[in-house]
Amino acid sequence: MNLELALPILIPLTAGAVSIALWRSVRYQRIIAVLATALLLAASVWLLRSTIDQGFLVMEMGSWPAPFSIVFVSDMLSAIMIVLTGIIGLAIAIYSLASTPKGHEKFGYYPLMHLLLAGVAGSFLTGDIFNLFVWFEVMLLASFALLTLGGERAQMEGAIKYVTLNLFSSAIFLSAVGLLYGTVGTLNMADIAQKVATIEDPGMITVISMMFMVSFGIKAAAFPLFFWLPASYHTPQVAVSALFAGLLTKVGVYALYRVFTLIFTQDVDYTHTILLWAAALTMLTGVLGAAAQFEFRRILSFHIVSQIGYMLLGLALFTPLAIIGGVFYIMHHILVKTNLFLISGITYRLLGSYDLKDLGGVYKERPLLALLFLIPALSLAGIPPLSGFFAKFVVIRAGLEAEAYVVTGIALLVGLLTLYSMIKIWAEVFWKKTPEHVTDLRRLRGEVKEKHNWAYFVPVIGLAACTVFIGLNGQPIYELAEMAAHQLLNPQLYIEAVLGAQQ
């Protein structure tokens, strides 16, 4: 019995249930939100430490032996993702104290947030492909409700696209699970991996693998399946945007990493070449889309798409160094992207708009905030010595070693264009003078005293500190990624850990 394996799911589920029980008392819900996410972070660090010590943690539900029971498995990749979930959860919970409108808090914002975190954590930890589907749905349902909380016109329009494409993706996922079960007769991922290797007709397996790729590609917002993301991510209130930006698409990326290293490695030439070009086009279309935008959160949304490309590139090259780079990139990206969204929320509060044309002059009044923006922005673009530099460096080096020169060239170009977008935001929001049609400058000048002002800055400073820490202290993070990559590229280890436990 590994308690640490269950805690990252149990804590948010319990916190969500208790928050619903305390429906009328928003004050207690707020306290629980911060406490539970802090506990989640502590539990996730515990999980990471145990996973480093033991390699794999496996828990069988109801003590049925492994292929018959649903298993929860933690390897290095899962543990790293869980830690990131804990960090983002805590940051968002604190930020929500200040940013969430009263009406949203009254209508179940905090319970939904816990439910979302439970769904994300469950997806990272489960070792059963159907159970993965169930956790996906838990996560999706919570995200639907969070996205539409408030009920404004833009939210409804964004939500229709978001809901439709995600349900479509779920239906493909479910069909693929069904076909896979019909072919190999099991749902346990380790058992599937073992049986897939012995199937005589690899053609059918490749077809199924393509269905998984399309389904997870929609969730991860890969080219050409990303359209729902820039249509919806900028519509909810900013803490929700930041939570989605940090975690949701990365669940799709995680699922791709899981199935395309463990299960579908029978025809790497075919599947991973498709992934490679999808990755290149994802990077390129995302960054070009961002270049055309003039709304703070839409620029950032398109950048999520382009960054997803780098993570997929790591998986598609399928060399040890590339996987290390991909995992490193996921770690860096989750922290940085969430932080940028949180900062866009702060400038929104100061000047009342997300449109770059209505923003300006923040550097003059708030130089510290400008600095806090620069850290994640330059990190996203890959400027040393911040975290993004090392993440990009490893991925691009892996690309050169694998002699995929065209794709590597695209990755470098995209880095440059990312810098262009970030400089655009910097120049418009922070550097230029406040436009003359903006008259309400009291907040910008700090003349309005408000409660909970600290809650805006604590998570931003914390996440920026994480970015700088990874940048200055790359070696231990690289080693974590290296351990994860080693496990991913040797699926035999995973299979033995799950199925061998009972023998």
Next chain:
Amino acid sequence: MESLMAYVVGILFAAAIYMMLRRSIVKLVIGLILLSNAANLLIFVVSGMTRGAPPLLPEGTNAPLGAIADPLPQALILTAIVIAFGVLAFAVVLIRRAYEVVGTDDLDQMKDTDT
């Protein structure tokens, strides 16, 4: 029987996608409902259909005597139906709210957030 069911699944998928490509949001949701039913039926068909052989062991034995029906797909479908029910209930409320807020059921009019 299985080939007949395969056609049914195929027709359901085709109808679902046709409905989803229409402009009305109501038809979009009908498409989603058909799609989830098609996926459920697909699971049922691909995992093999066995008639009149419940997966119960006679008393005193610990292995089935002949071929029995696989109970797992039914559990999967049941789970998927429950999930789809919840999600689609949400989708129905969503299109109602969207219709109220936007004032039209035409998807082509709902592209403010795309540009």
